[in-house]
Amino acid sequence: MGTWLDAFWESSVTGMPRRERRSGPYRTYSPDSLVGSALALPPETDELLASAERGVRTLSQASGDLAGISRFLLRSEAIASSRIEGIAPSARQVALAELGQREAVRGISEQAQMVADNMTVVREATSRLVEMPGLTTEAIVEVHAALLPNEPRHHGLRTVQNWIGGSDWHPLDADFVPPPPDEVRPLMDDLAAYINGAAHSPIAQAALVHAQFETVHPFTDGNGRVGRALIHTVLARRGVTTDAILPISLVLSTLRETYVEGLTIYRTDAPPLTPAGLRARAQWVHTFAEAALLACEQAGRIAHELHEIRADWDDKVTRARRERCTRTTPRADSATARVLSQLPATPVLTAATVASIHDVSEVAAMRALDELCSAGILEAKSIGDARRAFVCPDVLDTITWAERRLASTTFDTRASAPLPGTPAAPARRTAD
Numbered sequence: 001m002g003t004w005l006d007a008f009w010e011s012s013v014t015g016m017p018r019r020e021r022r023s024g025p026y027r028t029y030s031p032d033s034l035v036g037s038a039l040a041l042p043p044e045t046d047e048l049l050a051s052a053e054r055g056v057r058t059l060s061q062a063s064g065d066l067a068g069i070s071r072f073l074l075r076s077e078a079i080a081s082s083r084i085e086g087i088a089p090s091a092r093q094v095a096l097a098e099l100g101q102r103e104a105v106r107g108i109s110e111q112a113q114m115v116a117d118n119m120t121v122v123r124e125a126t127s128r129l130v131e132m133p134g135l136t137t138e139a140i141v142e143v144h145a146a147l148l149p150n151e152p153r154h155h156g157l158r159t160v161q162n163w164i165g166g167s168d169w170h171p172l173d174a175d176f177v178p179p180p181p182d183e184v185r186p187l188m189d190d191l192a193a194y195i196n197g198a199a200h201s202p203i204a205q206a207a208l209v210h211a212q213f214e215t216v217h218p219f220t221d222g223n224g225r226v227g228r229a230l231i232h233t234v235l236a237r238r239g240v241t242t243d244a245i246l247p248i249s250l251v252l253s254t255l256r257e258t259y260v261e262g263l264t265i266y267r268t269d270a271p272p273l274t275p276a277g278l279r280a281r282a283q284w285v286h287t288f289a290e291a292a293l294l295a296c297e298q299a300g301r302i303a304h305e306l307h308e309i310r311a312d313w314d315d316k317v318t319r320a321r322r323e324r325c326t327r328t329t330p331r332a333d334s335a336t337a338r339v340l341s342q343l344p345a346t347p348v349l350t351a352a353t354v355a356s357i358h359d360v361s362e363v364a365a366m367r368a369l370d371e372l373c374s375a376g377i378l379e380a381k382s383i384g385d386a387r388r389a390f391v392c393p394d395v396l397d398t399i400t401w402a403e404r405r406l407a408s409t410t411f412d413t414r415a416s417a418p419l420p421g422t423p424a425a426p427a428r429r430t431a432d
Helices: 043-062 064-081 091-099 110-131 137-147 181-196 202-216 223-237 248-254 256-266 275-323 335-341 351-358 362-374 393-406
Strands: 003-009 024-030 379-384 387-391
Touching (some): 043 202, 064 091, 064 393, 091 110, 091 379, 110 137, 110 223, 137 223, 181 202, 202 223, 202 256, 202 275, 248 275, 248 393, 256 275, 275 335, 351 362
Antiparallel strands (some): 379 387
């Protein structure tokens, strides 16, 4: 059973105000193991899980474009995780910074580069966890280190007591105190073993993995990044989705009060097979499944917007070609068609990147980019030394508006403003 343990904090802090030098009692929480754990769900939660899983599978199968832009929906997390202060870099800035990982691009801000690098690491780290035949604690530790490459003092499972909320110097006023450090290794081994199994449905498993990880809080920093990555890891390992197309962590972050309340209920001291113990886990799974269904709805809206954008692109290309008295539809194997097919995933391009991605000559690549620029689909931007990048405003604006909706507690920026720190609205369209 989950257990609350009494402990005593002996302060060794000097040179700080008295309130920060206090010693005194506090309580830590040690959760039940997950392997072999019971989960009894009421019919309404079972139905909710089934609806959410159908929604996620449908998203994964229906929209390659959604998979293409999914990494940009992690931008808010990258910003928060990197602790960037001030104005959040826009989707355009981050996309140019991603281009700057391969080519020289002038004028990229340090903020945008940090976010782009973080997004790359998150994708690569999560892919490693998904592809492992048997996930281990060591693999999670390695991913954590990759997500905090410049902070070696935080690498490895913690050997000290940590806490959430309250003072930086003692846990006496903390909102929550995770288990003592000597319990972290066995709890993480249990978590890894549970991820490798399939005792529960995929979304219920993702819910329990996330809550358990956040409860154990095995690292001295960076737990949030790893906890979010594990959600996508579970769903991908179970074959529900092959890409991080479900923005569930953004939904949970926006609905923070509901999220924290759900985790608090999960951390019960009732024995797991008692009605109270079963009810606590079921309530958290219900909260998570509701967030998953909301995330499906929002992702579906993004996919619909991208579908409409593609229809508009087809019209623009047809009109432009008709004016030039050429074939109205590009050949399927042409550079123009290839660029259009992958444009949501690569909204900032140069001739060199097109040549590399689509295996065409740079002459053909430049001809395709110029054609799409003339059609009003791309915009040219100087990136230094008489070189140009081609930017797709439709895709980048769609990403920004989606991110702003996901940061609104009603998922509608007209009804409630996005949370602080959300990138500014594009100038092209009205709020929705």
